[in-house]
Amino acid sequence: MAEHCRGSELDLSWITRVQVNQAAVLRRAEQIQARRSVKEEWQAAWLLKAVTFIDLTTLSGDDTFSNVQRLCYKARYPIQEDLLKALNMHDKGITTAAVCVYPARVCDAVKALKAAGCNIPVASVATGFPAGQTHLKTRLEEIRLAVEDGATEIDVVISRTLVLTGKWEALYDEISQFRKACGEAHLKTILATGELGSLTNVYKASLVAMMAGSDFIKTSTGKETVNATFPVAIVMLRAIRDFFWKTGKKVGFKPAGGIRTAKESLAWLSLVKEELGDEWLTPDLFRIGASSLLLDIEKQIYYHVTGQYPAYYHLPMS
Template sequence: MSARNPGTNLDLQWVMKVRVNTQSVLKRAQNIQGLKTPKKQWQAAWLLKAVTCIDLTTLAGDDTPSNVHRLCLKALQPIRYDLLKSMDMHDKGITTAAVCVYPARVADAVKSLKAANSSLPVASVATGFPAGQTLLETRLQEVRLAVADGATEIDIVINRMLAITGQWEALYDEICQFRAACGDAHMKTILAVGELSTFTAVYRASLVAMMAGSDFIKTSTGKESVNATYPIAIVMARAIRDYYLSTGHKVGFKPAGGIRTAQEALVWLTLIKEELGDDWLHPHLFRFGASSLLADIERQIYHHVTGQYAAYHELPMA
């Protein structure tokens, strides 16, 4: 991870003067989706880059120590060794960026990675994920316990009610408390954009989250009806850029929810390159929150190497 975002004082004047031009955002999103994506070996290289930016995630009610262990092994060897070897990438240390689990499963993930002699980060969702509708003290305690169990990244959810009703001071104050509870763990703040009514609200929530010291801002929990979309990503990326130009602090971006195909991953990387520049094309400033994306990327790499598509049973599952 890179230098942390120390946050700033809440600048309400800046937050309130924001107006997002919806039509120009939609047009820009269309324009980015129309750009050509790389082909052949360049595409394979971009897909390997995408793999290194994935927070490989399991957030299911039936998670057990064994499927968390399997997830960790997949994170450490995300693409079949023989495929990497034929591309001469087997010794480049390609892993996913992190594994992401519920707080109750953090200890399992830490144990599995330790047994494999790996320093891969363990991320945990917290703060009453996904709804964020539990009492503040409960949410803070959840962060502390996940950190105590060994999580080095915490994905918090904001209290949407505060954003929807425009209570920006209260939202800032809550996120500052979460940041303090995270200690040395990096904090990714989930805005649950599908539940914020307008692009302007998304931009304002992004700014407030960054001012409160978020190291990343993240689109969604993956549990809302609308998750990561390209227009919303443009709004959040512009907020990140404005914050950087104003403060000199770089904040990361994490789209999550509904990103399943290699082709989509290429569009996301293109969007980040276009909107934020090459500095953001690294796991310390860009992550995918995904569970099934890796399987499709591995199928595309298999196709690149062999000229054929693999049946799903030929590739080890996460």
């Protein structure tokens, strides 16, 4: 993965003068959604690329070693070998970007990936996910324990209260402490954009998270009523671009929650390509948080290769 962003000083003057033009953002979002998708060979190539950006995720109360093990095997072998052979891609080492689990399941994921003979990163949610309403001391300890267990990426949630009340210094301080607790692990900061009240708040929270040293900013936990949307993504991507122009530091972007179809994944790749350029289309700087997306991508690739959609027993579940 690319070098840590490591952030910058808190620039309150930049944050306070921000105002997002909501009408313009919504117009841009409509353009993205109205666009036709790429077809045939191009589509298959883009879908295989999308697979390499997925943080394959299970965040359920009934997670066990066996379903984490199955998820890790799917991360290692995301597309059936015969389909990859038909596309002449069987020797390209295609895997998902990471496996994402709760802190208590990190050891299970590390063990399963080691058994599968691969070094796919293990990401862990932390800091009182998904609400972030536990004591700061507890949230910091949760990060440290997940890192000790072998997580190399930590997806933290911020205190939405600090955004809604405009306490930007407190938010910067909180995320800076998360950054420190991560040590060498990468910090992915979840803004829970569906609970921030406005697109202007989304932009401001994005800036603060990047200034505080986040390696990625992420839309959602997947547990909110509104998760990854194009208007929110446009605002976050423009914040990433503005931060890069001002500091020379690249921060990654991760939409998560509600991205379930192959067609949707292509729209997200297209948006990132247009807003930030090809250099952001790498797992170092772009991820998609998803649990069911991979199955639909595999179905579309199956269709591309065979000319028909698979029966339910043709593709193993992730």
